[in-house]
Amino acid sequence: MRRFLITILLWTLQNNIALSQSKQVGGPCQDCEALLDYKMLNISPNSIDTLSGFHENDPKIKITGTVFQKDGKTPASNVILYVYHVDRNGIYQPSDNPTGWEKRHGQHRGWLKTNKNGEYTFYTFRPAPYPEVQEPEHIHIYIKEPNTIPYYIDSYLFESDPTLTEDKKQSLKNRGGSGIVRLEMKNAIWTANRDLILGLNIPNYK
Numbered sequence: 001m002r003r004f005l006i007t008i009l010l011w012t013l014q015n016n017i018a019l020s021q022s023k024q025v026g027g028p029c030q031d032c033e034a035l036l037d038y039k040m041l042n043i044s045p046n047s048i049d050t051l052s053g054f055h056e057n058d059p060k061i062k063i064t065g066t067v068f069q070k071d072g073k074t075p076a077s078n079v080i081l082y083v084y085h086v087d088r089n090g091i092y093q094p095s096d097n098p099t100g101w102e103k104r105h106g107q108h109r110g111w112l113k114t115n116k117n118g119e120y121t122f123y124t125f126r127p128a129p130y131p132e133v134q135e136p137e138h139i140h141i142y143i144k145e146p147n148t149i150p151y152y153i154d155s156y157l158f159e160s161d162p163t164l165t166e167d168k169k170q171s172l173k174n175r176g177g178s179g180i181v182r183l184e185m186k187n188a189i190w191t192a193n194r195d196l197i198l199g200l201n202i203p204n205y206k
Ligand SMILES: [Fe+2]
Pocket: 138, 140
């Protein structure tokens, strides 16, 4: 038990030192450190991932894209993306034995690391809207560049979502570029593309 506590303590300390040496970008974020859970879970993020619940839920979706540097042209490799969303009841539902931020973010989450061409792909299912609060269906995304702290960008939103009103669209900050995607049926799965531009509309980004 004692060894376990010391390991956790050292791990937290290492994380804190690493983060204090990273570029502080993106402004306040209360839960962006959740991105770092992959270390605790011994996950090595790949450029392709399938979130838990994909096989059990419909409609299934595939989201692909390329992450670019601030110039909008140079592909950005080795960028970690953390995505999470509610289940088909609109709930951030953890599994029976949740680990880390799963308690808050639910079990439908995953990590990606862009490949040498800046590309990423993930498979999941379309989240439902929240049951009570009027909010468009969305998939949260936080990112971490090799030299930054984790920060959030605009969530993925769906063009076909009737609750995505004109007012809501106008209120978006377009962090990393617009998060609104259009789903199209391709190879029997609803597919969307979203490219990201690092630093676009991100506070304190140099
Ligand atoms: Fe949310």
